[in-house]
Amino acid sequence: MNFSSKLLEDAVAEFAKLPGVGQKTALRLVLHLLNRDKEEVHKFSTAISKLRNEIQFCQTCHNISDQKVCEICSSHKRDHGLICVVEDTRDVMAIENTNQYNGVYHVLGGLISPMDGIGPADLQVDSLVERLKDGTVKEVIFALSATMEGDTTIFYLNKRVKQFAINISTIARGIAFGGELEYVDEITLGRSIVTRVPYENSLS
Amino acid sequence: MNFSSKLLEDAVAEFAKLPGVGQKTALRLVLHLLNRDKEEVHKFSTAISKLRNEIQFCQTCHNISDQKVCEICSSHKRDHGLICVVEDTRDVMAIENTNQYNGVYHVLGGLISPMDGIGPADLQVDSLVERLKDGTVKEVIFALSATMEGDTTIFYLNKRVKQFAINISTIARGIAFGGELEYVDEITLGRSIVTRVPYENSLS
Numbered sequence: 001m002n003f004s005s006k007l008l009e010d011a012v013a014e015f016a017k018l019p020g021v022g023q024k025t026a027l028r029l030v031l032h033l034l035n036r037d038k039e040e041v042h043k044f045s046t047a048i049s050k051l052r053n054e055i056q057f058c059q060t061c062h063n064i065s066d067q068k069v070c071e072i073c074s075s076h077k078r079d080h081g082l083i084c085v086v087e088d089t090r091d092v093m094a095i096e097n098t099n100q101y102n103g104v105y106h107v108l109g110g111l112i113s114p115m116d117g118i119g120p121a122d123l124q125v126d127s128l129v130e131r132l133k134d135g136t137v138k139e140v141i142f143a144l145s146a147t148m149e150g151d152t153t154i155f156y157l158n159k160r161v162k163q164f165a166i167n168i169s170t171i172a173r174g175i176a177f178g179g180e181l182e183y184v185d186e187i188t189l190g191r192s193i194v195t196r197v198p199y200e201n202s203l204s
Numbered sequence: 205m206n207f208s209s210k211l212l213e214d215a216v217a218e219f220a221k222l223p224g225v226g227q228k229t230a231l232r233l234v235l236h237l238l239n240r241d242k243e244e245v246h247k248f249s250t251a252i253s254k255l256r257n258e259i260q261f262c263q264t265c266h267n268i269s270d271q272k273v274c275e276i277c278s279s280h281k282r283d284h285g286l287i288c289v290v291e292d293t294r295d296v297m298a299i300e301n302t303n304q305y306n307g308v309y310h311v312l313g314g315l316i317s318p319m320d321g322i323g324p325a326d327l328q329v330d331s332l333v334e335r336l337k338d339g340t341v342k343e344v345i346f347a348l349s350a351t352m353e354g355d356t357t358i359f360y361l362n363k364r365v366k367q368f369a370i371n372i373s374t375i376a377r378g379i380a381f382g383g384e385l386e387y388v389d390e391i392t393l394g395r396s397i398v399t400r401v402p403y404e405n406s407l408s
Binding site: 004010063 | 205206215222223237238240250254258262267268296301
């Protein structure tokens, strides 16, 4: 593209580095910002630089936080005997939105993926094992994606965690609510028959 | 959404104000920025605030520029007797990319749209009329979108411009190159028959 201004070109190039944003979208976003008030654009750019410079990660669960220990980990209303292990912050938000979970979390910061060069040492695994040592934790729930990387990570974590006398569980896999049987893939459908549950249990 | 951090929430809210960016996309972009180096995020936020604070608009054609007069308007290689009237910077870039045009531009900054409350006074119309007064301009080309707003704007501009003894033209409308006849809408196809051109002319 032929830019009439170096400033414009720089801003478009920076936007185009974002995932899923190409040159044309970047230009559209930048021209939108140019039409906004100076104060609003200032708010936008400071929100980003402030986030990157001041953000903290909870010392206990490694979730994104404004304090050294996040609100969930410091809450007395939560069940500290139950740890839900997730990949990242988005998963914590998704589970919190269900209003079905009252335990605490442990954010791994990724999944084991040899293809991307991510091994257990790159994740918050040691600190998870550390949290289990004092015996207050009764159950660990693995809530990871149902992918190759998720399964590999659960396999590895299980080996590290099973030395402690605690329950280890994973979130249920099966047909989504509202899902029509004919559109479900055969692996999910096959596994959901093998791991069928008593009808009485499925009602609760 | 339940955010674990106010900084995170602010950054997501700012991103979600961009056109076509919802809460989920905003969160994905913000988490991507969090994973990048501090210097890179700093570059991103300064590129944006610098753009908004230092950008100028060419005094002659009102295109985005780093100087008071843009490169095109100050170039001696361009034909200053030919003005192409466009809606915004993107159109200038699109026409420049064709390498078919050697004149100068006039950026209106929008189109007349009573529905959106945009009238002629909100556009750079008076300055266009001003540019035509000294007699150096021989032709004005209207290169506006083939929409209701574009046509309304051309109609109004034509009334203002025809007092000068200059040629007034619009870019050709018709079937796009590579377009298959059966998929062309009937208005375009009908008009392209009415405004047919001699075969000899269509070859150049």
